[in-house]
Amino acid sequence: MDERMTEMSRRTVLAAAAIGAAGGGVSLGGGPAGAAAPPASGQAPGVYRYKIGSLEVTVATDGARTFPMPDNFVANAKKDEIDAALRAAYMEPGKMTIVFNPVVVNTGGKLVAIDTGNGAAAFEQSKGAVGQFQTNLKAGGIDPATVDAVLISHFHGDHINGLLTADGKKAFPNAEILVPQAEWAFWSDDGNMSKAAGGPIEGNFKNARRVFGALGNKVTPYAHDKEVVAGITPIATPGHTPGHTSFILASGNAKVLLQSDVTNHPALFVRNPGWHAMFDMDGDQAEKTRRRMFDMASAEKLQVQGFHFPFPAAGYVEKDGTGYRLVPVAWSPTL
Amino acid sequence: MDERMTEMSRRTVLAAAAIGAAGGGVSLGGGPAGAAAPPASGQAPGVYRYKIGSLEVTVATDGARTFPMPDNFVANAKKDEIDAALRAAYMEPGKMTIVFNPVVVNTGGKLVAIDTGNGAAAFEQSKGAVGQFQTNLKAGGIDPATVDAVLISHFHGDHINGLLTADGKKAFPNAEILVPQAEWAFWSDDGNMSKAAGGPIEGNFKNARRVFGALGNKVTPYAHDKEVVAGITPIATPGHTPGHTSFILASGNAKVLLQSDVTNHPALFVRNPGWHAMFDMDGDQAEKTRRRMFDMASAEKLQVQGFHFPFPAAGYVEKDGTGYRLVPVAWSPTL
Numbered sequence: 001m002d003e004r005m006t007e008m009s010r011r012t013v014l015a016a017a018a019i020g021a022a023g024g025g026v027s028l029g030g031g032p033a034g035a036a037a038p039p040a041s042g043q044a045p046g047v048y049r050y051k052i053g054s055l056e057v058t059v060a061t062d063g064a065r066t067f068p069m070p071d072n073f074v075a076n077a078k079k080d081e082i083d084a085a086l087r088a089a090y091m092e093p094g095k096m097t098i099v100f101n102p103v104v105v106n107t108g109g110k111l112v113a114i115d116t117g118n119g120a121a122a123f124e125q126s127k128g129a130v131g132q133f134q135t136n137l138k139a140g141g142i143d144p145a146t147v148d149a150v151l152i153s154h155f156h157g158d159h160i161n162g163l164l165t166a167d168g169k170k171a172f173p174n175a176e177i178l179v180p181q182a183e184w185a186f187w188s189d190d191g192n193m194s195k196a197a198g199g200p201i202e203g204n205f206k207n208a209r210r211v212f213g214a215l216g217n218k219v220t221p222y223a224h225d226k227e228v229v230a231g232i233t234p235i236a237t238p239g240h241t242p243g244h245t246s247f248i249l250a251s252g253n254a255k256v257l258l259q260s261d262v263t264n265h266p267a268l269f270v271r272n273p274g275w276h277a278m279f280d281m282d283g284d285q286a287e288k289t290r291r292r293m294f295d296m297a298s299a300e301k302l303q304v305q306g307f308h309f310p311f312p313a314a315g316y317v318e319k320d321g322t323g324y325r326l327v328p329v330a331w332s333p334t335l
Numbered sequence: 336m337d338e339r340m341t342e343m344s345r346r347t348v349l350a351a352a353a354i355g356a357a358g359g360g361v362s363l364g365g366g367p368a369g370a371a372a373p374p375a376s377g378q379a380p381g382v383y384r385y386k387i388g389s390l391e392v393t394v395a396t397d398g399a400r401t402f403p404m405p406d407n408f409v410a411n412a413k414k415d416e417i418d419a420a421l422r423a424a425y426m427e428p429g430k431m432t433i434v435f436n437p438v439v440v441n442t443g444g445k446l447v448a449i450d451t452g453n454g455a456a457a458f459e460q461s462k463g464a465v466g467q468f469q470t471n472l473k474a475g476g477i478d479p480a481t482v483d484a485v486l487i488s489h490f491h492g493d494h495i496n497g498l499l500t501a502d503g504k505k506a507f508p509n510a511e512i513l514v515p516q517a518e519w520a521f522w523s524d525d526g527n528m529s530k531a532a533g534g535p536i537e538g539n540f541k542n543a544r545r546v547f548g549a550l551g552n553k554v555t556p557y558a559h560d561k562e563v564v565a566g567i568t569p570i571a572t573p574g575h576t577p578g579h580t581s582f583i584l585a586s587g588n589a590k591v592l593l594q595s596d597v598t599n600h601p602a603l604f605v606r607n608p609g610w611h612a613m614f615d616m617d618g619d620q621a622e623k624t625r626r627r628m629f630d631m632a633s634a635e636k637l638q639v640q641g642f643h644f645p646f647p648a649a650g651y652v653e654k655d656g657t658g659y660r661l662v663p664v665a666w667s668p669t670l
Contacts, residue, residue, distance in 0.1 A: 037446045037481035039391045040384055043670045044475045047379035056374045063668040090636065090651050090662060099668065111372045129669055140379045146372035301425065310665035316425050327425060328663055330645035333398040333434065334464055335378045 045139030046132070048312035049335050053251025055105055055231050056335075060136035061311040062100035062117025062162065063129050069096045074268065075276040075283055082268065089267030098265060100158050101313035102133050103258070103305060105249060107231045110148040113172060114232075114247060114258060115307060116162025124166060133162050134171065147172045149229060151222075152179045153260035153307070154241040155187050155208040156279070168214045178228060181221035182236070183243025201281065237262050237293060239286025240279065246293065249305075256314075258305040262286075262293050266309055266326040270294070273323050294324050303329065380474030381467070383647035384670050388586025389443055390566050391670075395472040396646040397435035397452025397497065398465035404431045409603065410611040410618055417603065424602030433600060435493050436648035437468050438593070438640060440584060442566045445483045448507060449567075449582060449593060450642060451497025459501060468497050469506065482507045484564060486557075487514045488595035488642070489579040490522050490543040491614070503549045513563060516556035517571070518578025536616065572597050572628060574621025575614065581628065584640075591649075593640040597621075597628050601644055601661040605629070608658050629659050638664065 046061035073096060074082055083093035091097070102115040116133060123131025134144050150172050153159055165171045186192055193205045212219060222228045224236040224245065237246040240261045247258040263269040264277045273290050276283030297304050297317045304326075305314050315328040381396035408431060409417055418428035426432070437450040451468060458466025469479050485507050488494055500506045521527055528540040547554060557563045559571040559580065572581040575596045582593040598604040599612045608625050611618030632639050632652045639661075640649050650663040 037441065037477065039441050039443070040393065040476050040670070043384050043668060044380070044382035044393075046666065046668050049375060049378050058375065058379075061666070061668045090664075097665070099665070106372065106374050108374070132668060141375050142372065311668060312666070329425070330432070330434070331381065331396070331647070333378060333381050333396045333467060333646060335375070 042128075045136050046311045047136050047140035048314075048331065049140065050314070050329075050332065051254075051335065052231075052249050052256050053254040054108055055249055055251045055254075057249065057256070057305070058104045058106070058137070058140050058142060059101055059305070059312045059314065060104065060133055060140055060142075061313075062102055062133040062136075062158070063123075063126070063131060064097050064099040065126065065130055066095060066097040069094050070278065072278050075278060075280075077272065077275050085268050085271055088271070091267060096265070098308055099310055099313070100130060100133075101305075101307055101309065101311055102159075102162070104137060104142055104147065105229075105232060107229055110229050111142070111146055112229050112232065113144075113147050113150045113175065115153050115159040115260070116150060116171065118158050119161035119164055120166035120171065121164070122161060130158075131162070144172050145174055147175045149176045149178055151228065151232065151234070151247070152177065152183070153246070154180065154183050154244040156204060156241065156261070157207050157211075159260075159307070160208065160211050163211055164214055170215060177215065177219045178222045179219045180234065180243040180245040181223055182238075183241060183245065184219065184221045186242040237289045239282045239284070239289045241281055244289075255300075256303045256305055257293065257297055259293060259297075260307050262290050263306065264308045266306065266315075270317060270326045271320075271323045298324065377463075380471050381646045382471050382475035383649075383666065384475065385649070385664075385667065386589075386670065387566075387584050387591050388589040390584055390586045390589075391441040392584065392591070392640070393439045393441070393472070393475050393477060394436055394640070394647045394649065395439065395468055395475055395477075396648075397437055397468040397471075397493070398458075398461070398463070399432050399434040400461065400465055401430060401432040404429050405613065407613050410613060410615075412607065412610050420603050420606055423606070426602060431600070433643055434645055434648070435465060435468075436640075436642055436644065436646055437494075437497070439472060439477055439482065440564075440567060442564055445564050446477070446481055447564050447567065448479075448482050448485045448510065450488050450494040450595070451485060451506065453493050454496035454499055455501035455506065456499070457496060465493075466497070479507050480509055482510045484511045484513055486563065486567065486569070486582070487512065487518070488581070489515065489518050489576040491539060491576065491596070492542050492546075494595075494642070495543065495546050498546055499549055505550060512550065512554045513557045514554045515569065515578040515580040516558055517573075518576060518580065519554065519556045521577040572624045574617045574619075574624045576616050579624075590635075591638045591640055592628065592632055594628060594632075595642050597625050598641065599643045601641065601650075605652060605661045606655075606658045633659065 048059045050057050086093050100117050102117050105112045118130040120131055163171055187208045196202045196205055222234055224234050227233050231251050233248045234245045238244050246260045249256045249258055269275055274287055280286035294317045298319050303314055304317050315326045317324045317326055383394045385392050421428050435452050437452050440447045453465040455466055498506055522543045531537045531540055557569060559569050562568050566586050568583045569580045573579050581595045584591045584593055604610055609622055615621035629652045633654050638649055639652050650661045652659045652661055
């Protein structure tokens with residue numbers, strides 16, 4: 001150390017300080033590179049990985065949509081209440097940003113996607129805002145062709161449209177497609193579709209039939225409360241849709257609740273579990289499901305993975321006043 | 336739609352439902368791929384990007400160290416208080432995880448790194464737990480050779496060691512190295528080093544002199560309160576070290592406080608601003624600085640970038656009871 005100490009002598013310090021003083025601060029005129037690298041062309045890939053016992057979960061964001069807040073976005077809250085909730089979350093009043101976060105679970109035996117995002121056609125339409133799932137998966141080292149099964153939570157477009165490529169082919173070419181039995185029964189019932197004609201969910205019927213039709217309706221319905229793949233147990237969480245499904249991911253002593261759409265944006269509906277989102281087909285039932293799930297999650301300090309939580313969309317739900325609060329997990333830089 | 340509707344008839348539904356019922360749930364015996372892809376070899380890159388007006392910030396994590404909580408980690412709090420704070424943040428009592436998150440700012444004119452992480456030698460020693468900064472930068476499309484300047488906040492090893500490659504060369508070969516004038520003056524003063532002999536900061540003196548010595552002491556000291564690069568203004572935030580520096584990043588109406596080490600882990604020191612971390616050379620002064628910065632940030636609803644916040648290490652600090660709370664930013668999947 002002695003030589004170095006001599007090098008960095010008091011004289012050096014004084015000389016350096018003089019430069020600073022004379023220059024009135026430092027002017028970065030000419031580093032050797034001359035000009036900075038150009039700005040990056042876009043966001044870094046949104047991929048995050050964690051273990052649940054021996055299960056390996058990869059969250060790959062599908063992107064986000066930002067739009068003016070519709071008047072009826074929350075069926076039973078006033079505009080100023082909603083704006084106050086947005087401000088409390090450092091979001092802009094009058095606007096909404098919904099994010100979409102499907103996952104892939106490697107069980108050791110199977111590689112299983114849970115939901116699929118908005119799909120490649122939406123990627124083009126939205127200029128890359130959504131439909132990023134497969135790109136981000138690839139950035140995380142997962143080839144969609146190696147996915148053995150796709151588990152669908154419910155039949156809304158942001159969950160099923162990613163089953164198809166932009167030209168209507170299987171986006172996960174080697175995957176078996178597993179759908180909730182109750183959800184399949186509801187949306188494929190022609191009587192239900194007739195009743196929905198002209199109403200807000202007619203489009204959901206048409207879209208579900210378009211997507212599954214393009215797949216030749218080759219799907220395998222699954223029941224609730226039984227492992228569908230080792231470590232993954234679907235549970236009924238109805239209200240958002242009739243057959244809406246969440247999943248318990250479990251291995252050893254570790255457990256995570258993958259809540260699907262039990263709640264939409266946490267800034268609104270975790271904080272205010274009594275608020276009913278416009279997407280919930282049965283608001284009262286969705287609220288009961290939400291309170292039941294969050295009471296369980298908060299009591300058990302259970303990690304919750306939420307499709308519409310900000311990426312990486314994992315956190316803890318704790319009671320706070322009359323509602324709940326989402327505490328995001330701390331990103332681990334190693335697996 | 337008609338043909339598809341016929342395809343997906345009630346008969347199909349009943350048949351499918353029967354499979355589910357007969358099978359007692361679904362057994363995923365043989366998807367075409369047979370076996371799942373192998374588990375991923377590690378975490379996805381920790382890179383995140385955001386804009387402040389025309390400035391582009393890239394956060395690239397350097398990793399994390401996890402270790403048993405030293406008895407003196409918080410100078411003025413009891414073990415059970417610390418454990419309670421850890422539990423409240425869903426962390427394990429008796430353990431600490433410190434994360435390190437340097438950034439790169441593209442000002443349009445210059446590409447500027449702020450701090451450098453633990454360095455390549457630490458990457459090898461820690462088996463990749465820390466020293467990830469350059470790897471993650473590259474994953475985010477930034478070549479360290481294009482960095483025009485490195486701004487150092489203070490002279491602790493986790494901020495300066497990344498200036499060197501594993502074999503002691505310049506890790507940012509084309510970058511001018513800018514250091515706080517007050518910090519340079521303190522650590523290069525031989526009298527200060529003599530006084531520190533045998534004490535807790537002797538190693539910091541030796542390490543700083545090792546690192547800057549390897550660089551031939553070719554550094555440019557900068558003053559506080561004057562732009563050092565367009566859009567980046569260093570401000571004095573002493574206490575953690577005598578010349579400890581934070582930065583205001585500003586462009587147009589947008590502004591971010593890059594707080595450096597004004598606080599270490601938010602679960603302890605944002606929640607309890609009166610707690611003094613063992614790394615703070617002057618705990619009382621560090622606390623005054625912390626309260627001053629956080630009072631400003633909470634009053635202005637200013638985004639705060641924190642070197643030791645969980646990646647991507649950006650959030651809002653708001654008042655909560657006698658302390659503060661960090662609300663992490665919502666990850667945006669587009670830039």
